[in-house]
Amino acid sequence: MRNVTRITLAIGATAMLSACGGGLISSRERPDEFAVQRQAPLVIPPDFELVPPAPGAPRPAEGTASQQALEALFPPQTRSAVETSALDRAGTAETSIRSTVGDPNTYTVDKGTTTRAIIAAPEGDGQAARSVIPG
Known part of the structure; x- marks a missing residue:
């Protein structure tokens, strides 16, 4: 047995x-x-038209931090032909649409007791929120 172990x-x-x-x-x-x-x-030839930047000023090519964040989150995009067509057909909304929705003369569709319960829920920070799974 020792020989097998030694060989292994x-x-x-x-x-x-x-x-x-x-x-x-x-x-x-x-x-x-x-x-x-x-x-x-590297040696950069002098450009006598350049003025040194002011201390603390943003770099002119970069812009402010908020502009960089907005460009990173929402890059400029072109709309497709289908999206442009859909927006053209939809037209423009009335400027006072948000205030006329709560008007009693505005007709809305009743979605039932669940919608009424959500609308009647007290306002708060959500600390007392509960989730109930029916069934």
């Missing part, structure tokens, strides 16, 4: 060492650290 360990060690590569450390190809040179810094 020897085969395992040989397999692991075979993955280390072939040869000595000195035979590896590696870059010559003495052949590396420093490059000269």
Whole structure:
């Protein structure tokens, strides 16, 4: 039993060492650290029309942080032909539509007791909200 264990360990060690590569450390190809040179810094020709920016002023090409956030969240997009057609057919809404919806003379569709319960719910921060699953 000892011989089987020794042979298994020897085969395992040989397999692991075979993955280390072939040869000595000195035979590896590696870059010559003495052949590396420093490059000269880039030189920008002077432009005498430029004025140094004021301290704390935003960069002119970047804009303000709020503009960058809005552009990141809502990138400018062109509307497709279908969307443009649908918006043209819909027309424009009346400017006072929000105030006339609550008017008693406005006709609305009754959605039932659930809608009435939602509308009659007290206003709050939602700390006392409950969820009931019927069934």
